Amino acid sequence: MFKIRFLFFSFILFFCSNAHGNEYHELWTKCGLFNYSQKIDFYNYFNTKTREQRTAYHEAGHALTCVLLGKKILKATIISDKNKKSDGSVLFLSVPYSSNETIKIFLAGYAAEEIIYGQACLGIKSDLEMATEVASQLCSAPINTQDDVINQLKNELAQTKLLISNNFPLLEKIAQELLAKKELTGDEIYEIVNNG
Numbered sequence: 544m545f546k547i548r549f550l551f552f553s554f555i556l557f558f559c560s561n562a563h564g565n566e567y568h569e570l571w572t573k574c575g576l577f578n579y580s581q582k583i584d585f586y587n588y589f590n591t592k593t594r595e596q597r598t599a600y601h602e603a604g605h606a607l608t609c610v611l612l613g614k615k616i617l618k619a620t621i622i623s624d625k626n627k628k629s630d631g632s633v634l635f636l637s638v639p640y641s642s643n644e645t646i647k648i649f650l651a652g653y654a655a656e657e658i659i660y661g662q663a664c665l666g667i668k669s670d671l672e673m674a675t676e677v678a679s680q681l682c683s684a685p686i687n688t689q690d691d692v693i694n695q696l697k698n699e700l701a702q703t704k705l706l707i708s709n710n711f712p713l714l715e716k717i718a719q720e721l722l723a724k725k726e727l728t729g730d731e732i733y734e735i736v737n738n739g
Contacts, residue, residue: 604655
């Protein structure tokens with residue numbers, strides 16, 4: 544559901560949909576990041592209104608974290624793109640790409656869903672894939688054999704959840720504006736945060 548694409552020399556990141564394999568499943572299980580056996584409320588997950596709300600909080604997590612970490616955000620949307628199988632996206636600049644801040648931004652949608660709903664939905668797999676790849680680059684190690692990658696992901700997720708929790712009213716405001724307008728420009732998001 545939420546795939547991350549590279550635009551503008553790999554520094555602009557676009558969140559949309561992707562269908563990847565389960566190559567990171569074992570590592571995520573070790574991290575406690577994701578468990579495919581967890582029970583999902585599929586009725587509510589596939590309910591259009593509930594799914595739009597979840598998407599709004601997911602994208603609001605990405606957007607809020609971008610702003611709080613000082614990254615340039617261009618837009619956030621919850622307009623579904625059927626061609627890309629995307630429920631929403633956030634477009635932002637992250638320089639350098641391989642950084643702890645980038646991992647936090649990738650994990651922010653996951654973190655926001657866990658804070659709001661108690662668990663993340665199946666659509667965050669591609670966000671975890673990208674976070675894992677960046678963590679592996681920073682640790683300079685093969686993904687499936689490096690304990691440092693696991694520790695990095697766990698630490699970054701914990702810090703991201705704390706960051707969002709400490710700024711929960713802003714998450715709520717961004718999510719509600721996304722639900723009302725479906726799409727926000729970077730300037731609109733900055734205004735929400737600055738007027739928080």
